[in-house]
Amino acid sequence: MKLHTIDTGFFKLDGGAMFGVVPKSLWQKTNPADDKNLCTWAMRCLLVEDGDRLILIDTGIGNKQDEKFFSHYYLHGTDTIDSSLAAKGFNRNDITDVFLTHLHFDHVGGAVEHINGNLTPAFKNATYWSNAQHWEWAVNPNDREKASFLKENILPIQESGQLKFIEAQDGVTFTNDVKIRFAYGHTDAMMLPQISYKGKQILYMADLLPSVGHIPLPYVMAYDMFPMKTLDERKHYWKEAVDNEYILYLEHDPVIECCTLQQTEKGIKLKDTFMLKDL
Template sequence: MVYGQKMNPKLYTIDTGTFKLDGGAMFGVVPKTIWSKTNPADENNLCTWAMRCLLIEEGNRLILVDTGMGNKQSDKFFSFYYPDRSNTLDSSLAAHGFHRDDITDVFLTHLHFDHVGGAVERIGETLTPTFKNATYWSNAQHWDWAINPNEREKASFLKENILPIQDSGQLKFIDGKDGVTFTDHVKVRFVYGHTEAQMLPQINYKGRQMLYMADLIPSIGHLPLAYVMGYDMFPMKTLNEKKAILNEALENNYILYFEHDSVNECCTLKNTDKGIRADEIFRLSEV
């Protein structure tokens, strides 16, 4: 496949299905009576979350940001998360005219299973990278954190999702300096509250700045500063990182792109008497 040579990137939403997580864990100290107004739970206190990846076409590069949870884990594993596979990584790529073999780069915001699981597939008894022609990008600080996990976080770092990438020789590291250039139109923001050295791509798109929020702000329901996930390793860091980035995004009219919001893809921000909240809400295709 030959891609366009225009310098300005093209962006495509890549839905990889939904899954469910405990609402209390997703909102930390915030009471259910409050968070359930934006993210209603089912009878088991589980809320539905997207695994919304992003495809960046820039010059001759096709960059996939995150990969969803994949399908190689056991039935027992998936029984905890109730995945809905109405959309898959392959079907979403195909809907835009692409194939997994077209991917040149896989940008992994971090290595939790719902972000990296689709990066590796199981063929028979062999674990192999899903994207055979791609370079996989992480950073040394987070990679070391993931392969030597702490007791609290290790259930999210599955070696079968991670080590085959390194074994393949397809892994490269991004310099851990905040604002480092990844492509002409993509720079990398580093945040440390959710997990060590999570990477957020910030994209110059149609004259606007768009920030892929990953697990810093998983959904519109997490915009209030105190709404910090129970999964976060360093919640006060998350709160301070959110405050700084939301103020920057408000001042500069950024577009926020949500990986886990099952309803809302993107929004801009406005000031309210309760703090910074969503203003316009829209799909990426509407930008």
């Protein structure tokens, strides 16, 4: 097995929304905001070479939305899915599986593209993976979350016939070296791939841990649908990560790709940070 970081660029989101009830005087120490109170975030995906399968975990925001939509998010950076895949010697047609942790636009937007005025899967040879519980949540969204679930990002995948569902059961097997964990606080049935790699366990954190700035337990995003559930899940996963020396792969941290955690007298804190390629 080989793992590759796939960078797809950066965007900006309101710092207050990203840190919930935590005062700006605290969160700005790790994630300084600009004059519009916006912080920069990565959209960092992961490519898994596993036998004859080439699995892309999440797809970034994509490029098919209109100028008005993108004007809210200040996309910047030079990396794209295509350039990052090419740097590893691959292209879109090589992808066998697109694994979607959840269906918010910054995770699934790149899964679908415009071709000759039609919406079509961007990875024509791939099976797309979600789970039935989260899919139903996304296609019939609540009023609070519906702005994150865009039908043009989601429905074309099902209409193509390329969509399959994973059983929403924690620890379900995806491949011999990848099992799927679940979290329900950020959105219903978000999936977290846990990968056995070089004798270590790598947990892809999606939006359970957006950045190292979110390690303190109360630093729960205002975007989370069920913040108290998120808090309980973070306690559970943080302890498990410390006890088992997990490596946490960060999708949104603007600088840091991977980190580990440690137990201290003041609670669970950041231990080490490093690049995936340095494992």
